[in-house]
Amino acid sequence: MSFSNIRREDASRAVIVHAILLTYTLVALYPIFLIVINAFKTRKGIFRDPMGLPNAETFSIEGFTKVLAKSNFELFFYNSFTVTIVTIVIVLLLASMAAWALSEYKFPGNTALALYLAIGIMVPIRLGSVSILNLIVDLGLVNTLTALVLVYVAQGLPLAIFILTEFMHQIPKDLKEAARCDGVGEFKIFFAIILPLIRPAVATVAVFTMIPIWNDLWFPLILAPGDGKQTITLGVQQFIGQYVTDWNAVLASLSLAIIPILILYLIFSRQLIRGLTSGAVK
Amino acid sequence: MADLKLDQIRKRYGAVDVLHGIDLDVKDGEFVVFVGPSGCGKSTLLRIIAGLEEITGGELMIDGDVVNTKSPRDRGIAMVFQSYALYPHMTVYKNMAFGLKLDKQDKSAIDARVREAARILQLDQLLDRRPSELSGGQRQRVAIGRAIVRQPKVFLFDEPLSNLDAALRVQTRLEIAKLHQDLKSTIVYVTHDQVEAMTLADKIVVMNGGNVEQVGSPMELYHHPETRFVAGFIGSPAMNFTNVRIDAVAPGKVTVSAPGGIKSVLPFEVPQSEVGKTVELGIRPEHLAPGDEETLSVNGEVDVVEKLGDSTYLYIKLANGDRVTVRAPGHSRIKIGDMVTASAPAGAAHLFDGDGKAFVKVDCPAEFSAEE
Numbered sequence: 001m002s003f004s005n006i007r008r009e010d011a012s013r014a015v016i017v018h019a020i021l022l023t024y025t026l027v028a029l030y031p032i033f034l035i036v037i038n039a040f041k042t043r044k045g046i047f048r049d050p051m052g053l054p055n056a057e058t059f060s061i062e063g064f065t066k067v068l069a070k071s072n073f074e075l076f077f078y079n080s081f082t083v084t085i086v087t088i089v090i091v092l093l094l095a096s097m098a099a100w101a102l103s104e105y106k107f108p109g110n111t112a113l114a115l116y117l118a119i120g121i122m123v124p125i126r127l128g129s130v131s132i133l134n135l136i137v138d139l140g141l142v143n144t145l146t147a148l149v150l151v152y153v154a155q156g157l158p159l160a161i162f163i164l165t166e167f168m169h170q171i172p173k174d175l176k177e178a179a180r181c182d183g184v185g186e187f188k189i190f191f192a193i194i195l196p197l198i199r200p201a202v203a204t205v206a207v208f209t210m211i212p213i214w215n216d217l218w219f220p221l222i223l224a225p226g227d228g229k230q231t232i233t234l235g236v237q238q239f240i241g242q243y244v245t246d247w248n249a250v251l252a253s254l255s256l257a258i259i260p261i262l263i264l265y266l267i268f269s270r271q272l273i274r275g276l277t278s279g280a281v282k
Numbered sequence: 283m284a285d286l287k288l289d290q291i292r293k294r295y296g297a298v299d300v301l302h303g304i305d306l307d308v309k310d311g312e313f314v315v316f317v318g319p320s321g322c323g324k325s326t327l328l329r330i331i332a333g334l335e336e337i338t339g340g341e342l343m344i345d346g347d348v349v350n351t352k353s354p355r356d357r358g359i360a361m362v363f364q365s366y367a368l369y370p371h372m373t374v375y376k377n378m379a380f381g382l383k384l385d386k387q388d389k390s391a392i393d394a395r396v397r398e399a400a401r402i403l404q405l406d407q408l409l410d411r412r413p414s415e416l417s418g419g420q421r422q423r424v425a426i427g428r429a430i431v432r433q434p435k436v437f438l439f440d441e442p443l444s445n446l447d448a449a450l451r452v453q454t455r456l457e458i459a460k461l462h463q464d465l466k467s468t469i470v471y472v473t474h475d476q477v478e479a480m481t482l483a484d485k486i487v488v489m490n491g492g493n494v495e496q497v498g499s500p501m502e503l504y505h506h507p508e509t510r511f512v513a514g515f516i517g518s519p520a521m522n523f524t525n526v527r528i529d530a531v532a533p534g535k536v537t538v539s540a541p542g543g544i545k546s547v548l549p550f551e552v553p554q555s556e557v558g559k560t561v562e563l564g565i566r567p568e569h570l571a572p573g574d575e576e577t578l579s580v581n582g583e584v585d586v587v588e589k590l591g592d593s594t595y596l597y598i599k600l601a602n603g604d605r606v607t608v609r610a611p612g613h614s615r616i617k618i619g620d621m622v623t624a625s626a627p628a629g630a631a632h633l634f635d636g637d638g639k640a641f642v643k644v645d646c647p648a649e650f651s652a653e654e
Contacts, residue, residue, distance in 0.1 A: 174367035177334050181438075182381030182428065183355030192380075196371045 032258070039063050039251040046247050063252030067239075073253065075228065076235030081260060083145050083231060084213050087152040091209050092202055094153070095160035100190055102161070103168040104176070114165065120158025125151070126218060136223055143226035151219050156209040163208070167201035168194065203271035206264075214261045232257045284345030284358070284435035284468060285310045286331065292339035293326055293492075300326050301492045303340065308436075308470065308485070313462050316472045317479040317515070318489035325440060327489070328472045332361050332438050345435055360429035361438040364445060366421045368413040368428075374400075375409040378428045392431075399427040402464070403457075419450045426461070439471040443478060455481060476516050480504070488512050501652035510638035513564050519595060521632070522570075524580075524604040526563045528556050534644040536633070538563060543601055546578045550633050550641040561641075562634040567595065567607040569630035569650075572614065572622055579625035580606055584618055598622055 037053055038046050045058025052058070067073050102114050125132075132151060141147040171194060179189045195202070220234040232253070239249040286308040293301040301323045308314050316324035329335040331342065333354035342350055349357045368377050375396060382392045400406050403423040413421055422442060429437055442458070443451045459482055462469055473479055479486050480500045488495040488503065488511070496503060496512045507513035513521050526538040529545075536552040538561070539545040548563075565578065585605075586597035589612070596608045596616055608624040616622055629647040634640050 172365060172367065174363045174365045175369070177332075177354075178361065178363055178367035178425075178428075179369075179380075180334065180354045181332055181359060181361040182432065184381060185355075193369055193371075 035251050036255050038247070039255040043248055046251075060248075063248030064256070066246070066249045067253045067256065071235060071238065071249075072228075073235065073256070076230055076232040077260070079145060079229060080214060080231040080233075080257075083148045083152065084210050086149050087156060087213055088206050088210055090149070090153050091156040091160050092206060095157055095205065096164050096195060096198070096202065097190070098157075098161050099164035099168050100194060103165045117158050117161050121162060125155045129218070129222060133222055143224050143229050145224065145229060147223045148219055148231070151223065152213045156213070160205045160209060163205050164198065164201055167198045171197055199271050203268040206268045210264060211261065286436055286468060286470070287343040288340070289343070290340035291327070291330060291337060291342060293323070293330060293335065294338040299492060301330075304494055306487060306494065306497065308468060311466045311468055313469045313471065313482060313484045314487060315479040315483035315485070316470065316487045316489055317474065317476055319515075320474060322489040323492040324472045324489045328438055328440055328470060331436070331470060332359055333357050358435035359438055360432045360434035361440065362425045362429050362442045364441040366413070366425040366445075368421055368424055370413050373410050373412055374405060374416070374424050377413070377424055378431050381428065381432055395431045395433075399430040402430065402461070403427045418446055419454060422446060422454060426458075430465070435468065437467055437469045439469065441473055442471075443473070443475070458482060477518060480516070488515060499652065505646075505650055505652045506640075506643075507632065508640050510562060510564070510634040510640070513632055513634070513640070517566055519567050519607050521564045521566050522606045523562050523564050524600060524602065524606065525560050527560055528552065528558065531557050536641075538633070541602055543581055544579070546628060548578070548628050548631050548633060549644050551644055552633070552641050556635065559636065561636065564632035564634065565606075565626050565630060567609045569626045570606070570608040570624045571626070572596070572608065572610050572616065572624050574623045574625050576625035577628040578631055579623055581621065581623040582606070584616055584620045584622050587616065587618055596622060596624070598624065
């Protein structure tokens with residue numbers, strides 16, 4: 001086989017791969033695109049031409065005004081944001097410390113514990129909804145954001161620990177031992193050396209943890225449906241009626257709901273790109 | 283600065299014995315090099331001294347204190363790793379100051395120590411750089427600097443030059459030697475390179491299979507190896523070995539011979555019981571010279587010639603199939619295929635029994651002796 005053949009094969013393969021990925025991107029992004037364009041249309045515009053871009057005739061921001069004026073949108077927003085941020089902080093802290101313990105220290109039951117935590121990835125937490133609800137009722141935490149945070153922490157920990165453990169294994173052993181010889185305590189090694197080095201992994205985990213929480217409808221619905229504690233996904237539901245659905249408002253609030261998560265994602269993804277381990281060891 | 287004492291140090295991983303009871307005394311200010319082939323346990327021993335590995339048995343003392351169960355930070359040691367192990371997210375300055383900050387030392391004192399170390403190692407211009415922006419040699423100097431600022435009782439070096447290219451290795455080796463002269467500190471240094479061991483050490487510890495083969499000054503090991511292993515390990519190119527038979531023994535004299543050439547009387551004290559047995563004769567390439575002027579001669583066909591400029595190494599195939607390396611002068615015109623006779627003074631020979639133990643040489647000439 002000549003070189004030109006190889007090159008042609010490579011090129012055609014690249015075209016195919018890109019075509020597949022582009023198709024997938026379009027499929028994934030199109031619904032979001034539809035939500036956003038329809039949020040800027042009149043009700044008539046939405047129904048008459050759901051795929052069309054807003055034009056002079058159909059353009060309207062009535063959805064947004066309705067959402068912002070008639071509902072407690074800021075409150076929902078605040079609730080979602082609080083739950084997500086608090087959960088991320090707790091998950092990242094606990095998961096990274098657990099991962100450090102599992103990857104660095106040899107103790108009896110280490111493997112068993114890692115396996116036990118991994119089971120949490122395989123079993124969906126929603127299977128335990130009834131017992132979780134019972135537990136939350138017994139704790140007197142119904143209709144509190146605390147209930148949501150607790151459940152989400154439990155939901156996020158297994159995968160977070162799993163990913164971070166793998167990353168921590170990759171940190172050169174010499175680096176930790178050098179720190180120990182330098183007289184650095186274990187906590188300081190963890191916070192001053194290990195955490196900065198696995199920042200990309202921490203950012204990945206943050207994204208993984210945050211998105212399902214932000215989008216979750218299930219647990220807010222059963223644990224904190226009360227007034228004043230609703231999250232944004234639950235809040236949107238008030239515009240969806242049994243007989244009439246206020247599509248302008250639904251689409252407008254969904255569009256708005258995308259913004260904060262997008263901002264958080266951009267912040268974290270910046271960390272993903274940064275490789276920091278270069279130059280540590282040869 | 284302090285002395286270091288190892289008493290019957292043992293290390294076991296599961297069922298595998300890695301170190302079989304190591305005894306060693308390192309005096310204050312001494313530069314000790316552990317040398318040996320891969321897997322001989324030298325790095326494990328260093329890590330035990332550092333406190334990074336647990337001790338299975340025996341006692342380790344630094345400065346008179348038993349430190350078996352102490353953590354690395356409480357032992358007063360500083361270690362330089364083969365991989366440098368610099369903190370990649372910190373600047374050179376922070377890398378060096380990091381360990382000091384934890385001791386809650388006065389800021390200006392820390393600064394002074396870091397700058398002093400940077401001056402000694404010529405890192406002044408690089409203090410604000412990250413490790414990724416440094417060359418290999420610079421990184422190695424930072425790693426050494428990080429050890430210096432701690433002002434440890436004992437410096438530990440784990441193959442610090444292995445990752446450097448040849449020219450830089452020679453240069454850094456000199457810097458380490460000079461550093462030792464300046465700091466007068468106790469240094470334990472691990473390497474598999476016998477040239478590093480010879481050039482740097484006050485005392486070399488040759489290790490093999492978890493045991494200490496021999497401890498001594500570089501010249502003692504070179505001239506008076508106690509075992510065949512040490513004889514073959516120290517010196518470059520390696521010592522030549524060939525099997526010979528002991529024909530006769532007299533006080534301070536032994537007659538050996540090999541089929542196809544060697545027959546010689548050598549100045550060794552050999553017990554009568556060895557007569558008729560096969561032993562190993564060792565001669566260093568640099569003690570052999572083309573010609574048959576000396577007592578101990580070998581001859582055979584040259585099958586490889588290596589020209590180094592200042593000298594030429596001839597690889598001669600003996601009648602019994604053994605290869606012998608001979609150092610000839612650089613201007614030698616001997617070619618592949620030539621039949622060559624090379625000879626050495628009897629005093630240059632080494633003789634090892636069936637277990638690899640050296641026989642005692644008598645009346646060792648000054649040029650083959652470590653005595654001063």
